[in-house]
Amino acid sequence: MDLARENGIEFKFEASVGGAMPILNFAKETLPGNEIKSILGILNGTTNFILSRMTVEGSSYEHTLQEAQQLGIAETDPTQDVEGIDAACKTVILANSILGIVCTLKDVAVTGISRITSEAIDLAKKDGYLIKLIAEVSADSLSVSPRLVREDSPYAVDGTLNMATLKTDLADDVTVVGKGAGSIETASAILSDLVNIWKSKN
Amino acid sequence: MDLARENGIEFKFEASVGGAMPILNFAKETLPGNEIKSILGILNGTTNFILSRMTVEGSSYEHTLQEAQQLGIAETDPTQDVEGIDAACKTVILANSILGIVCTLKDVAVTGISRITSEAIDLAKKDGYLIKLIAEVSADSLSVSPRLVREDSPYAVDGTLNMATLKTDLADDVTVVGKGAGSIETASAILSDLVNIWKSKN
Numbered sequence: 001m002d003l004a005r006e007n008g009i010e011f012k013f014e015a016s017v018g019g020a021m022p023i024l025n026f027a028k029e030t031l032p033g034n035e036i037k038s039i040l041g042i043l044n045g046t047t048n049f050i051l052s053r054m055t056v057e058g059s060s061y062e063h064t065l066q067e068a069q070q071l072g073i074a075e076t077d078p079t080q081d082v083e084g085i086d087a088a089c090k091t092v093i094l095a096n097s098i099l100g101i102v103c104t105l106k107d108v109a110v111t112g113i114s115r116i117t118s119e120a121i122d123l124a125k126k127d128g129y130l131i132k133l134i135a136e137v138s139a140d141s142l143s144v145s146p147r148l149v150r151e152d153s154p155y156a157v158d159g160t161l162n163m164a165t166l167k168t169d170l171a172d173d174v175t176v177v178g179k180g181a182g183s184i185e186t187a188s189a190i191l192s193d194l195v196n197i198w199k200s201k202n
Numbered sequence: 203m204d205l206a207r208e209n210g211i212e213f214k215f216e217a218s219v220g221g222a223m224p225i226l227n228f229a230k231e232t233l234p235g236n237e238i239k240s241i242l243g244i245l246n247g248t249t250n251f252i253l254s255r256m257t258v259e260g261s262s263y264e265h266t267l268q269e270a271q272q273l274g275i276a277e278t279d280p281t282q283d284v285e286g287i288d289a290a291c292k293t294v295i296l297a298n299s300i301l302g303i304v305c306t307l308k309d310v311a312v313t314g315i316s317r318i319t320s321e322a323i324d325l326a327k328k329d330g331y332l333i334k335l336i337a338e339v340s341a342d343s344l345s346v347s348p349r350l351v352r353e354d355s356p357y358a359v360d361g362t363l364n365m366a367t368l369k370t371d372l373a374d375d376v377t378v379v380g381k382g383a384g385s386i387e388t389a390s391a392i393l394s395d396l397v398n399i400w401k402s403k404n
Contacts, residue, residue, distance in 0.1 A: 020373035022232035029231035030224035032397035034390055052354075151353070152254075152360040154379045161356075170390035171222035175379035177356045188236055188372030195234035 001097065010200065012193035013097075017043060017090040018162040020185035021178025025192060027098045027166060034168040036098055038138035041164030042157060043090040045180035046074050046081040047113050047133045049160045051146075055121050055130060061114060073160060083112035084133060084144040091135045094164075095142055103142060111145040124148055130156055203299065212402065214395035215299075219245060219292040220364040222387030223380025227394060229300045229368060236370040238300055240340035243366030244359060245292040247382035248276050248283040249315050249335045251362045253348075257323050257332060263316060275362060285314035286335060286346040293337045296366075297344055305344060313347040326350055332358055 004011035014024050018041075027036055042048050046068060053064045065082065068074035080086045088108040095101040113133050124131050129148040132155055136143045149155035154175040157163045162180030165173050179185040206213035216226050220243075229238055244250050248270060255266045267284065270276035282288045290310040297303040315335050326333050331350040334357055338345045351357035356377040359365045364382030367375050381387040 021376065022228070022373075025232045026224070026228065029398070030227045031390075031394060032401070033393035152358060154356075154359060154363075156354060156358065157356060158354040168390070170386055170393065171224075172381045172384070172387050174223065174381075175377075177377035177379070179374045179376075182374070184372055185374050188233075188370070191235035191372065192233060196231070199234070 010197050012197065013093070014193050015186045015189035017093050018164065018176075018178060019045075019180040019182060020188050021162045021164070021176055021180060022189070022192070023094070023164050023176060024097060025196065026176050029196075031166065031168060031171060031174065034170045036166050036168050038136065038167045039094050039098065039164055040137075040155070040167070041094075041135050042132055042155065042162055043135045043144075043164070043180070044081055044084070044087040044133060045160035045162060046078070047084075047087070048157065048162070048180075049073050050082070051113060051116065051121070051131055051133065052158050054116070054118055055125065058118050058122065060118055061116055082114050084110040085112075087133060087135045087144045091137055091142055091144055094135075095137045099137055099139070101137070101139065101142070107142050109141075109143040109145070111143075113146055116146055125151075128152075132156075212399050214399065215295070216395050217388045217391035219295050220366065220378075220380060221247075221382040221384060222390050223364045223366070223378055223382060224391070224394070225296070225366050225378060226299055227398065228378050231398075233368065233370060233373060233376065236372045238368050238370050240338065240369045241296050241300065241366055242339075242357070242369070243296075243337050244334055244357065244364055245337045245346075245366070245382070246283055246286070246289040246335060247362030247364055248280070249286070249289070250359065250364070250382075251275050252284070253315060253318065253323070253333055253335065254360050256318070256320055257327065260320050260324065262320055263318055284316050286312040287314075289335060289337045289346045293339055293344055293346055296337075297339045301339055301341070303339070303341065303344070309344050311343075311345040311347070313345075315348055318348055327353075330354075334358075 050064045088110045134147040163177040165175045290312045336349040365379040367377045
């Protein structure tokens with residue numbers, strides 16, 4: 001990014017976080033004048049699918065992971081997703097590019113979902129909460145960990161969806177939700193970068 | 203808008219729909235290359251507050267409206283909000299400015315929330331649904347009416363929040379959620395317009 005700035009060229013990577021969900025361009029183009037203080041988001045569709053299914057079906061983590069693998073949603077070696085590493089990489093991208101926090105993967109405190117039990121999910125549900133793998137990006141905290149979120153909050157997105165809430169000084173909380181994966185969907189994010197670069201040159 | 207285009211000047215009105223929730227700039231700046239086929243949204247915070255409270259408390263429409271009036275969320279004459287007229291005006295703005303559908307208020311089929319009973323809300327809730335006042339903008343339909351939405355969908359936003367789901371050809375469904383009202387929040391939408399105009403001139 002520094003190198004691109006020095007050379008007066010644009011370096012864009014909208015598709016790298018949230019797939020078709022606009023997040024980098026969203027923060028830059030639709031909230032100018034706002035200071036973005038922190039971002040809380042669900043940045044990994046595979047783990048959100050597993051947690052959503054465990055919530056609806058009361059099934060175990062191991063069983064639901066197998067189901068996700070059979071559907072092609074989880075990979076044969078699911079470590080990168082279920083241990084939160086994929087979400088942590090995206091946390092680093094958001095921290096550097098939106099909040100200007102210079103950091104790398106080793107600065108993110110990461111806990112995955114492999115120890116979440118169906119009993120924990122049931123217990124949360126009885127009180128109106130869901131368990132979601134939440135990435136937090138702020139000056140005080142860079143983390144990915146399972147957290148309780150209210151059922152009626154913007155964090156309660158289902159299946160493989162991604163979401164992010166930008167906490168700002170003027171517009172307050174603004175949330176965006178979209179498809180975190182898919183070939184055409186992700187290509188559309190690359191296309192939006194290309195169109196925006198073309199626009200800025202013309 | 204035509205007059206502005208003919209004269210080569212910009213005419214922006216982000217704050218007119220969804221307050222601090224980016225919707226007009228969101229559609230134009232973050233989804234270029236996408237065709238937006240339709241928009242489904244909750245564009246009136248007062249009615250969403252009333253329906254949310256009726257759902258949580260099991261209270262009647264009349265009682266909840268009074269509560270909203272005491273809190274300053276509903277006006278003394280609540281007609282514009284509860285009969286869906288405010289949401290219909292915003293439907294017309296989205297139709298003209300995002301989908302290019304030339305229309306006026308009389309083209310929108312409008313039903314408000316004043317006949318929604320707590321019994322209807324309870325019945326929906328038992329099946330995992332909520333009743334929300336949904337605005338639809340598409341080539342086939344311009345309407346504002348109470349509809350059933352799933353509890354675990356992006357439409358399930360609480361209180362005075364606004365939301366809009368843009369159905370696109372490439373990115374699929376993309377949703378934005380934010381504060382529909384508030385002085386500082388709405389001012390931030392105007393500020394984003396001003397910054398974007400400044401950027402486009404420099």
